[in-house]
Amino acid sequence: MKLLSDNPTQFVLRLGLFVYLAITLTTFEAGAAPSFSGIVTPRDKGYEGLLFQTEEPGKYLPAPLLGTDVNIDVSGIISRVRVRHFYKNPTEHWVEGIYVFPLADKSAVDTLTMRIGKRIIKGVIEEKAQARRIYNEAREKGQRAALLETQRPNIFRTSVANIGPSDGIIIEIAYQETIAVKNGQFRLRFPMVVGPRYTPTSALLAQLASVLSGDEKTLPETENLSSPILQPEQGPLNPVNLTVRIEGKLPIRDVKSHHHPVVISNPGGGPISVKLQDGPVPADRDFELTWFPDIPRAAVSIYTEDWKGERYGLVMVTPPAGKSPQVSNRNREIIFIIDTSGSMAGKSLNQAKASLRYALENLGHQDRFNVIQFNSQTSSLFGAAVPANKRNLSAARIYIDDLDAQGGTEMRSAIRFALDGQDDRSRLRQVIFITDGGVSNEAELFQEIAARLGDTRFFTIGIGSAPNQHFMRWAAKYGRGTFTFIGDLDQAESRMKELWEKLSRPVLTHLSIQPRSEGFIEAYPKMIPDLFVGEPVVFAFRFSDGLKAFKVRGQGPNGLWSEDFNLENASTGKGISKLWAREKIDNLGSSVYWGVFTDEVHKEATDVALKHELVTRYTSLVGVDETPARGAGEDLVSKNMPANLPFGWEYEKVFGGNNGNGMPLMHKTLLREARNFYQTANASIKQVAPAAMVQGASASTATKILTLPQTATPSHLYLLIGLLFVFSAILLALMRVRLRACR
Numbered sequence: 001m002k003l004l005s006d007n008p009t010q011f012v013l014r015l016g017l018f019v020y021l022a023i024t025l026t027t028f029e030a031g032a033a034p035s036f037s038g039i040v041t042p043r044d045k046g047y048e049g050l051l052f053q054t055e056e057p058g059k060y061l062p063a064p065l066l067g068t069d070v071n072i073d074v075s076g077i078i079s080r081v082r083v084r085h086f087y088k089n090p091t092e093h094w095v096e097g098i099y100v101f102p103l104a105d106k107s108a109v110d111t112l113t114m115r116i117g118k119r120i121i122k123g124v125i126e127e128k129a130q131a132r133r134i135y136n137e138a139r140e141k142g143q144r145a146a147l148l149e150t151q152r153p154n155i156f157r158t159s160v161a162n163i164g165p166s167d168g169i170i171i172e173i174a175y176q177e178t179i180a181v182k183n184g185q186f187r188l189r190f191p192m193v194v195g196p197r198y199t200p201t202s203a204l205l206a207q208l209a210s211v212l213s214g215d216e217k218t219l220p221e222t223e224n225l226s227s228p229i230l231q232p233e234q235g236p237l238n239p240v241n242l243t244v245r246i247e248g249k250l251p252i253r254d255v256k257s258h259h260h261p262v263v264i265s266n267p268g269g270g271p272i273s274v275k276l277q278d279g280p281v282p283a284d285r286d287f288e289l290t291w292f293p294d295i296p297r298a299a300v301s302i303y304t305e306d307w308k309g310e311r312y313g314l315v316m317v318t319p320p321a322g323k324s325p326q327v328s329n330r331n332r333e334i335i336f337i338i339d340t341s342g343s344m345a346g347k348s349l350n351q352a353k354a355s356l357r358y359a360l361e362n363l364g365h366q367d368r369f370n371v372i373q374f375n376s377q378t379s380s381l382f383g384a385a386v387p388a389n390k391r392n393l394s395a396a397r398i399y400i401d402d403l404d405a406q407g408g409t410e411m412r413s414a415i416r417f418a419l420d421g422q423d424d425r426s427r428l429r430q431v432i433f434i435t436d437g438g439v440s441n442e443a444e445l446f447q448e449i450a451a452r453l454g455d456t457r458f459f460t461i462g463i464g465s466a467p468n469q470h471f472m473r474w475a476a477k478y479g480r481g482t483f484t485f486i487g488d489l490d491q492a493e494s495r496m497k498e499l500w501e502k503l504s505r506p507v508l509t510h511l512s513i514q515p516r517s518e519g520f521i522e523a524y525p526k527m528i529p530d531l532f533v534g535e536p537v538v539f540a541f542r543f544s545d546g547l548k549a550f551k552v553r554g555q556g557p558n559g560l561w562s563e564d565f566n567l568e569n570a571s572t573g574k575g576i577s578k579l580w581a582r583e584k585i586d587n588l589g590s591s592v593y594w595g596v597f598t599d600e601v602h603k604e605a606t607d608v609a610l611k612h613e614l615v616t617r618y619t620s621l622v623g624v625d626e627t628p629a630r631g632a633g634e635d636l637v638s639k640n641m642p643a644n645l646p647f648g649w650e651y652e653k654v655f656g657g658n659n660g661n662g663m664p665l666m667h668k669t670l671l672r673e674a675r676n677f678y679q680t681a682n683a684s685i686k687q688v689a690p691a692a693m694v695q696g697a698s699a700s701t702a703t704k705i706l707t708l709p710q711t712a713t714p715s716h717l718y719l720l721i722g723l724l725f726v727f728s729a730i731l732l733a734l735m736r737v738r739l740r741a742c743r
Contacts, residue, residue: 070242089163099641102191105154105469108582111174112621123623131620142630148621154470176575183534192283197440198409227643236282244274251294284644285465303573318536339435345405347648348464354492363388374414375407419452437468466646502532508554519544524583540580581612
């Protein structure tokens with residue numbers, strides 16, 4: 001940390017901030033988390049909707065209203081999704097609405113449209129910083145504008161500026177994605193809510209060090225991963241209407257919605273239509289739809305597309321019929337990791353326990369196992385893996401029954417405990433990680449898995465109504481395993497049975513795709529996951545016009561496996577070029593973990609995103625109505641759109657009480673205030689501003705940060721000491737100015 005400085009004023013200022021915020025962080029960790037500020041209960045002041053508290057005591061403003069309409073068109077293994085957000089301003093003020101929402105983690109987002117009455121404004125793709133500048137300028141000019149950004153592959157943020165009094169704006173977003181296929185079953189998942197994300201204390205202290213050193217570039221993008229969360233009695237908000245249309249040349253059977261009642265129709269034997277049975281539903285859980293195409297299992301499906309003079313393809317590869325690997329005779333060591341943090345309380349923990357019990361019942365006598373739990377701390381049932389005999393299994397059942405959900409989500413120590421980084425061909429070592437994935441430091445965890453994996457395979461199980469799909473998929477990818485989701489108790493046994501089939505059989509490893517004739521093929525992902533029984537691998541590729549066929553090769557339990565695929569027999573698909581571009585950008589992002597220079601990755605990924613017009617961490621979509629709407633003398637009120645607590649979560653376990661794991665969400669507020677305060681104070685010192693100006697900034701920060709919990713530590717004394725350093729820095733700056741004036 002760059003705490004020392006040639007400038008003694010900056011040194012004292014940084015030291016004061018460090019003491020002030022470090023003590024505040026530990027205070028939050030030790031005590032009860034305060035609730036989110038700014039949101040009050042409905043029906044206050046006679047208003048029937050949700051209200052936001054303003055800066056003026058006792059004054060409230062109605063929150064902007066939001067509704068969502070979703071249309072999903074499925075063709076083969078590709079879906080096209082259109083999401084419409086309806087923003088309504090019920091106030092007499094001009095409003096900016098900011099909404100954080102999830103989309104599928106493999107989505108290739110390429111469209112932003114803003115509708116104002118009969119006017120339609122289409123968004124254009126720009127580099128992220130440039131898009132933000134365009135939006136900010138339009139907002140200040142009073143123009144209606146919309147900005148779509150992403151900071152994670154599955155978390156997006158829409159900012160809509162200058163929604164007029166009693167006015168409405170429709171924002172439409174569209175994207176492509178591939179449908180997951182497991183054991184011949186097609187699985188479509190549409191996420192509806194972003195659960196609160198936990199940021200580990202170690203990551204927060206690292207961010208704090210960056211703030212105090214003035215190094216803005218090292219700050220991770222964690223501030224906008226969550227919206228303010230309503231207490232259950234305040235919701236639900238954001239009604240969602242959803243329709244799925246499944247096209248196909250072959251019959252489809254066993255269409256099932258797992259978490260929402262639906263009406264399924266097949267008019268005239270045409271495409272199948274799926275609609276919500278009772279109309280719009282609260283945005284508080286993922287929508288999951290599954291079906292079986294009524295055909296024999298195919299070894300491969302190939303789709304191609306011509307786009308701007310280039311050729312792209314998509315291929316789904318499974319082990320050919322009759323060549324499935326046999327059950328492994330290697331000794332197994334299976335390590336179970338279960339998340340017992342506060343967000344897992346209630347239904348989620350029950351699902352996790354049911355999954356664990358099923359796994360224990362299916363261990364063989366030759367297997368070894370261990371159970372690890374983590375929340376704010378990590379602990380294990382045994383010091384190391386033990387034989388799966390009656391005595392040890394009985395101890396494991398008692399251990400599981402006693403598990404309770406509380407505290408934070410400190411995943412890193414659990415991953416380190418489970419992965420030893422060793423290669424051992426005498427055993428088949430596997431880790432099963434059961435969690436809702438509610439963390440913000442995914443990249444750090446992926447690095448940990450990749451660095452310590454060795455010969456182990458890492459499998460993830462997403463638990464609950466709104467698991468973090470990005471974490472589940474990529475942790476399994478870096479762990480060369482697979483992932484599944486368990487959204488209710490009814491799914492626990494069937495999904496665990498599927499997973500157990502994969503665990504008990506060897507896989508095809510070291511997969512590669514190669515051209516069979518002259519020409520080139522550029523396929524992604526580069527780091528191809530192992531091919532498990534019943535779970536295809538999907539490649540997106542770009543190829544030369546003259547290429548007629550390619551070969552997929554892999555290493556199986558009985559030696560080399562290969563299959564030839566003919567491109568001349570491919571079906572025509574749409575949007576494949578965008579899926580390829582998304583995979584390439586993901587691959588470039590992954591290369592940072594292996595030492596590739598970040599600026600090189602940034603440039604290449606940005607070029608690909610701009611060419612294919614995709615929203616990524618490097619690019620955004622922005623749309624501006626050129627006609628000014630808000631007058632120069634009219635103020636703009638900016639508010640984050642609140643979100644529902646995910647279904648089944650217990651508010652008090654996440655945000656309240658000594659066991660809540662919501663404290664780090666408050667830490668982000670502290671870090672933001674620290675950065676703003678540091679910049680303000682530092683600039684004021686350089687400009688020799690009056691002491692009152694800086695003192696006002698610090699007092700505002702101290703009061704805005706939220707009321708601190710009462711704990712057994714003398715936290716207020718420590719805070720006063722920290723603030724004393726800050727004020728000392730200010731006085732020191734003023735004294736230096738006076739001394740210079742006297743010379």
